[in-house]
Amino acid sequence: MDILHLVDRLEELFNNSRPIPLTHTVLVDEDRMLEIIDQMRIAIPDEVKKAQQILAQRDRVLAQAQEEANRTVKLAKDKGENIISRDAIVEGAQERGEQIIAQARAEAEAIRLEADEYVIESLAALEAELDRLIGQARNGIAKLSAERSAFRPREHEDPDEMQAEEEV
Numbered sequence: 001m002d003i004l005h006l007v008d009r010l011e012e013l014f015n016n017s018r019p020i021p022l023t024h025t026v027l028v029d030e031d032r033m034l035e036i037i038d039q040m041r042i043a044i045p046d047e048v049k050k051a052q053q054i055l056a057q058r059d060r061v062l063a064q065a066q067e068e069a070n071r072t073v074k075l076a077k078d079k080g081e082n083i084i085s086r087d088a089i090v091e092g093a094q095e096r097g098e099q100i101i102a103q104a105r106a107e108a109e110a111i112r113l114e115a116d117e118y119v120i121e122s123l124a125a126l127e128a129e130l131d132r133l134i135g136q137a138r139n140g141i142a143k144l145s146a147e148r149s150a151f152r153p154r155e156h157e158d159p160d161e162m163q164a165e166e167e168v
Helices: 003-015 030-084 087-151 159-167
Strands: none
Touching (some): 030 087
C-alpha cells in the first residue's frame, strides 16, 4: 500500500476523532490508529525497495554509459588507425580521434552525474518523507500516551478530589 495513502488515512482518522470539550485534545480509535501504523511499517520497506531499484537502475545506466564510451573509444581508435594510414590527413585524424574520445568521456561523465543526481534527489525525497512520517507517528503516540495517562486515576487519591481539581 502506498505510504502517502496511509498518511492520508491517519490524518482522516485524526480529523474524524471526537474532540474533548475545552481542550485541544481528541479521542482517537486506538485499534484503527495501530492498524494504520502497522500498515505503515509494512509499506516503508516497500519504499526502501523502490530506492534500491533506483540504485540498481542507476548502476545499469552507468554500465550502459561505460559500454557506449568503450565502443566510442574503440571506434575512434579504429577510425584513427585508418586515417593515420593516409599521409595527407594524419594530423586532422589524430585531433578528431582525441575529440571523439574526449566527447565520449564527457558524455559518459555527464550521464553518470545525472544518474547520481537523480538517485540523490530520489533518496533525499524518500528520507524527508520517512522523517515526516516517523515524526507524525511519534507525535501521535506521545499524544495518545499523554491522553491515556491523563485519564488514569492517580493512586491514593480520592476520585472526588481529582474531579474538583480538574474543574478548577
